[in-house]
Amino acid sequence: MTAPRAGDGPADRDAGGPPRDATGQAPRDALPGQQFGGDLLTEIFNNSMDPGYAAAAKKGRGHTPLGVAGRVLALAAIGFLFAVAYLKVVADSPATTQAREKLVSDIRRDQTTADKLESDAEKLRDEVSGMRDQAVREAGGDAKHLRDLEAVTGLGRVRGDGIVVTVGDAESAKDPVTGKPKAENSDGKIYDRDLQKIVNALWYAGAEAVTINNQRISGKTTIRAAGGAILVDFRPVDGPYRIAAIGPDAMRKTFENTPVAKQFRALASRYGLSFGVRDSSKMTFAAAGDPQLRLAEPVPSPSPSPSTSPSTTPSGGGR
Template sequence: MTQPSRSPAASMDLLASIQRNALEPDYRRARPGGEAGRRPALRVVGIALATGLLAMAAAQTSRSAPSAQAERTELLDRVRSAQVRQEESVARIASLDADVRRLQEENLVSSHDGDQTEGIVTGRVTVTGPGIVLDLDDALSATDGAQPARVTDQDLRRLVNGLWLSGAEAIAVNGHRITARTAIRQAGSAITVDYRSLNHPYRVEAIGDPRQLGSRLAAAPAGHWWNFLKDNYGLAYQVTTAEDLTLPADPGLGVSKARVDR
């Protein structure tokens, strides 16, 4: 029996199929021209870009490092300078404090005469010497049916301050020694000195040069005020000199000496 002959075209189709399918499907998908072949290339490009950015950042950091170091050095220099100035100021203050203490010690009264002078100023000791006496009193009568004018604590304080300004060395009111700690106040109708009531008339004694003390008081605002009260309100105001006055010590003065604790 005779076999049918094959067509030459069929043989060509077989050869063409073998040529087309010469590679395995997996190998064909992984060839460089495919999608999987492009991924390694993209990774390489990404790594290169990241490396470039890191290199640029490192270069920028290396360029800014000297500037930051210079600023830090400048700040440290300023801090050290401020510390030096502070130490110098502290030393200067300590030196000035020492000078003040030395001058205070030099001026403190250590001898008997000096202690006596200090006692006169503070009212701690009895004082004897010449001076002036001022006699004050309320008005005996008043015009226009008003009440007679009275001496007030303000009038008395003004007179005492005027005596200090005129050069008085020691003052007493009705036998009560006046010091820097003395309070002259009004309590109802009475005037109190260190909370002790006084009865009018009032006698103010001041130790000092009688002529200078009297003339200075007359020219001072306190003297003018009391002359005004005398002429316009009828208050009694008389100034006389005295060759020998004795003013007692302040009985309420509890502090005999003050000192600075070191």
């Protein structure tokens, strides 16, 4: 019996060898040495999909019209939802605009009311001060000394001559191509601590009363930052900042010789922030807001100790 040649029977096709033509020869693109045992990499490249996945894909192609219809319906539903959302936004836009305008109007109305109440409070404060001074004089007291104390603490109106210190942020450099401001220069910006330094330097120079943008500074005033704004007694102030002080004639010279003034002159020269000092006459500072005072209660006197009680003093032992 003649032995079967390789490729003659089905056993060789199942062995993973390359396909052959009618003459039993391997195709020309088969690599040498792979005609009889096969090559795993070649098999992977030629048949990259598992037969099970191939069968599933073939089966799915039979339902292609239904899959396309489902995708069309899904896209239509998404488009419908977007259209409804857009119409809702457009319909609500007038209501949103009206709500914003109403909010702005309420803020302006409340601000006007607050300004009027503050003016009324200032008038009532003057009336109370007048009646108090009259009562002090009738009682033989020194009303002028009381007014001086109010001026020092910021609770009384002050008039007089002094100086005005003006500081402001440096101008942002502009892009030569676009003309738009570049990134903000933090070294040329005025911070809350800068205003604190100037106010303390003015007190050192002999100031009797100080204001920042017409807001009176008292012993309980806070100067702090909140976000990007500077607050003076919880009220925002904008630059350029005007720090005015009433005091003696030599106050300007003393202030300009302080380390704080020298530091700000150097900062203005180096980073471009604004800093200036000028004389000002006949200034009037309103009183600061009424502080929230805390009432103190007297501490009860302790009971006398036995060692100091007269009833327990040894007989004949006192001196």
